[in-house]
Amino acid sequence: MRKVYVLGVGQSMFGKYKELLATELGTTAAKAAIKDAGINPKKIQVAYGSRAIEGNTAIQDIMKNVGVAEIEMNNVENACGSGITATNLLYRDIAYGIYDIGIAVGTDSMSTSNLAGKVLAPQKDIDGYLGISMPSYFALIARRLMYDYGATLEDLAYPTIKNHINGCLNPYSMYKKRLTIEDVLASPIVSDPIKVLECCPSTDGAAAVILCTEEIARQYTAKLIRMETSIIRSGCFDTPQRDIVGDRVVADMANASYEMAGIGPEDIDVIELHDAFSPEEIWAYETLGLCKKGEAISFMKSGAVDLGGKIPVNPSGGLLALGHPIAASGIRVLNEITLQLRGEAGEHQVKNAKTGLAQMVGGYVTGLVAPVAGGIQILTR
């Protein structure tokens, strides 16, 4: 297996752009990654595109705008895990010597899609017919976080307040406004106990990344950021009376990633993860091994995951403040970790970050433990 490096990262602004198509946003992101890499785009040997909504020819449509056609291109769909799935396949192509350099682009235009204004829900799925939607699913888990762990409504609001502070420091962020606890608790209920300001917005945007071999990376940059590990897993079968707080599959992926990289969670300096709903970030601290089971709330309240804390989580502003164009997010988290390790994260820079973890998950299928598609990548400087 060869080493794989991140050569270029780019994204579009995240926001609501009814006048822009998803492919236009994707082109912006692809161009930005190409410029960041400093390469002629005709060097790209393979392309993966992800677009969770309405896009089965997205990558070909995007790449034609940056002078690239005819090479192998694949469109990848895996719910919120689409972007990280695309980069995982690209990583594997390079690691196993199939290609030396490639691009992955994730884009979604939520506001021009058929989902505009609606809550995300599984389609043609038994629980979907019975009324499940993503906010309700996470609300059902948040209810148990309160019941089993003693989480209060104030505790559930902590991640969204933290991530909105971080979003103020990120120029790409959809929301650049601080929230008070009063703002959050007074906001309307979406699915109790989850409130509007605890839900990620519906966002239009795109992100792109160029990966390559060590040999190519050394030709273009002195800032070598290596993708040490990349793992994708799917939701497992449900088990009787399962504790729905936490995610065994993501925990297993995290442990496998740490083992592959020869590190432990204490060696991670910065994390970007799926915070579509504020309470979700709380049990993720335990799932990723940042603290012991049962200690997530006290760990969070100690300031450990704040921008200035021991292990900042979502310094970018996360899905909550930066925004969540579904297929872009899996690539956007990878890009953020790259910028952090390069020391290029500007006002939301985590000091001296050397090792980072990107996690992205998504999808709901009755009979499997949701999220049903997910991935973790560990990067080092």
Place this chain on the structure above:
Amino acid sequence: MERRMFYSGVISEREGGLCVVGGKCQHCGAVSYPQKEMCHQCASESIIEIPLSPKGKLYSYTTTTRPVSNFTPPVVLGYVDLPEGVRMFGPLDLDADTELEIGMELEINICELWKEPDANGDDVSVIGYRFKAVNQLEPGGIRL
């Protein structure tokens, strides 16, 4: 009025009326809902249809304020654990004075979920289930 099941293979007519059914693997005993074609535990195809217990315990609940499926909000939703070891999801249909409490016993109520037009524009009754408190009156409940 014409009626159709909201989803195939989960509600069956058995003696005593309609009931929710799952699958039991004859090889390893694992129970699944909805019934799988190959066992999720051992991949055997020897799966038989079994009636599921009509009662279970409330595991978690939430009330959504947004339109979901073909329902008008607010909709109370929950996970209910059945003694067979399956966890079911569905809308809760409770009297105004019934307090929701994790661990409370609920009963499956097979009933109309919504109406929808068929190709001719006539109404079709879509049958599914909601959970109600045990001994609650069931105005929407369906016997044979």
